[in-house]
Amino acid sequence: MSEETAVTKDCNGNILNEGDSVQLNKDLKLGGSSTTYKIGTVFKNIRLTSDTEAIECKDGKTTIVLKTMFLKKRK
Numbered sequence: 001m002s003e004e005t006a007v008t009k010d011c012n013g014n015i016l017n018e019g020d021s022v023q024l025n026k027d028l029k030l031g032g033s034s035t036t037y038k039i040g041t042v043f044k045n046i047r048l049t050s051d052t053e054a055i056e057c058k059d060g061k062t063t064i065v066l067k068t069m070f071l072k073k074r075k
Contacts (some may be wrong), residue, residue: 008052013074016055020046021074028070042074 008016011025013047021044043057043066054065 006052008055008068010071010073011069012072016048016068016071016073017044018048022055022057022066022071023074024047024066024070026070028066030064042072052061055060 010016010022016022021042021056024041025045027039029035030037030066032034037059043059045057047056049056049065053068055068055071056065058064
């Protein structure tokens with residue numbers, strides 16, 4: 001799949017773009033830490049990665065990578 005046709009989608013099939021806000025649809029435990037992100041947690045200003053099934057976002061000063069299957073686009 002070429003870069004031009006690669007599209008990142010959330011769990012509902014909505015197309016995600018740079019700078020969108022997303023919301024967790026499941027509780028997620030952060031690996032290597034005792035942090036757990038609860039359902040409904042919102043991440044703003046996401047960044048797309050080269051992997052169409054993952055995005056980067058910030059929680060405070062920490063940058064984390066999340067799988068798109070656990071996210072839904074926030075309107």
